[in-house]
Amino acid sequence: MLFAVLSACLAGNPAFCGPVVLTGRPFDTVSECREQAPRFAADWLAGQPGLTQDGLECRALSDLAALPLQPVAEGVHVHLGQIAPFEDSPDGRIANLGVVIGRDSIAVIDAGTSRAQGQALLAAIRGISDKPVSHVILTHAHPDHALGASVFAEAGAAVVGHGRLADALRTRGPVYLDNMTRIYGSAAMIGTRIVLPDVAVTDRLEIDLGGRVLTLTAAGPAHSDSDLTVLDRTTETLFAGDLVFRGLTPIVDGSLPGWLAWMEGAGHGGMIVPGHGPVAADWSSAILPQQTFLTALGDATRQTLDAGLPLSRAVPAIVEALRPLSGEWIAFPDSAARDATAVFKELEWR
Ligand SMILES: [Zn+2]
Known part of the structure; x- marks a missing residue:
């Protein structure tokens, strides 16, 4: 599998360039890539005012940067983010990201801080499966979770989130982009853009990946006002997003009473993948320290x-x-x- 990789630069400032993997267009052969890449690059750039093309090449999957992914259950893989605040991270890759592989398709749970991180997540996924990514599920609007989503949207995935996610991204997305660019620089954030959800979950939604059903549940205001959990029913793995912090100090950006109530009412019998920190084998080890703190x-x-x-x-x-x-x-x-x-x-x- 080959991808066209565009070197995109800020228009008028060619010092700020970064690789953009055209994830919607994988190719089987070099000749096919070389022939078609210029048109796909031009199409992509047409939707990115402010960026120009500095170079274009065809790269094998093995030559793309890939995030480390670890298997945590059958067909469930997790990228563990750095347990650090943005200011202490070299690239903002601080959130845990999840991948669930069904018989027919793949769901990605959170997409990272930047297009670059989303690209590296997709490259890692392609290293283990060539099934289509049908869904990118955003557990909430915060930049470490949501800003890499365009990579998967371009690859054909439906963007899924809480019923309030679109409003949160519309209101705060531009500020998040500015903040991340200020901290990590324009080159690191090149091509990163906000994508709004195609599917809004107001209460519950089931997604079938083929013999494998995910149950998405929207929470009330708690960590944020757009928190969504994802349960893989096959392995009883719960992706809790930032409703669960381990190791990194919890941040209240929704409602403290709402968050405390969620912890009282939620409960879960299987493994828990928190938004930050190590995967937990059981509910009490996942929740107790955070519950004590909050x-x-x-x-x-x-x-x-x-x-x-x-x-x-x-x-x-x-x-x-x-x-x-x-x-x-x-x-x-x-x-x-x-x-x-x-x-x-x-x-x-x-
Ligand atoms: Zn968060």
């Missing part, structure tokens, strides 16, 4: 509100109250302060 966050915030502290004094007090738990959590100081601010504002009027 419960303490709520309690400490409530105390500052009951004491009538203003936000400026409440935030350091909440962070101090959580500090005994900090040893378990990477990026604690910054994330805890951010959580304290968000939760103070949420609970202030409740």
Whole structure:
């Protein structure tokens, strides 16, 4: 299998270039690729105002950058992200990404931070299966999970997400793109664009990959306001997205009471793939540390509100109250302060 790889550059700034794999057009032979690649490259560039072509070549799959994928169950593979906040990551590849292979097709669960990461995920998938990727399921709108989706959309996958995902991406997507470009640079983010979901899940949806059914469940506001879980019923593997953090300090960007309620009500008998951190064999090892942290966050915030502290004094007090738990959590100081601010504002009027 061969792919045309375009060197795309920022128009007017040829110092910022990066490889764009034309994932919608794999080729069987070099001659076929060489003959057809220019037209496909031109078509792709036509949809990318602001980019120009610097070069075009045909590369074998083995010559493409591929993300490490590990099998965690029959037909289930996971890319484990770096357990780090964006600022401490060289490329933003911090989220866990999942792949479930059915008899007929493949579902990808989260697509990474950039087009480059999405491309590397697709290359890794093509190293283990040539079945079509029928679905890219986004567990929520955050950039480390959602920004690589265009790679799979171009390869023919339906983009699936929570009923509120489209609004979240419309509102915040441009800011996420700006932030990631500021942190990692234009070259690393070249070709990255927001794609909106084709399929919105308002409650539950089943996707059949051929002898293998995934159950998608939309959550209420919790980690974010567009959280979606994916259950592979064949292996009872639950992709929890960022409803479950392990090791990296949980970030509240939806609703703390909503998140606590989700943990109380969810439960799961099989393996859990968190959005960040190692795969967990059981529910309690997946949930307990996060539940302890978030419960303490709520309690400490409530105390500052009951004491009538203003936000400026409440935030350091909440962070101090959580500090005994900090040893378990990477990026604690910054994330805890951010959580304290968000939760103070949420609970202030409740
Ligand atoms: Zn998130």
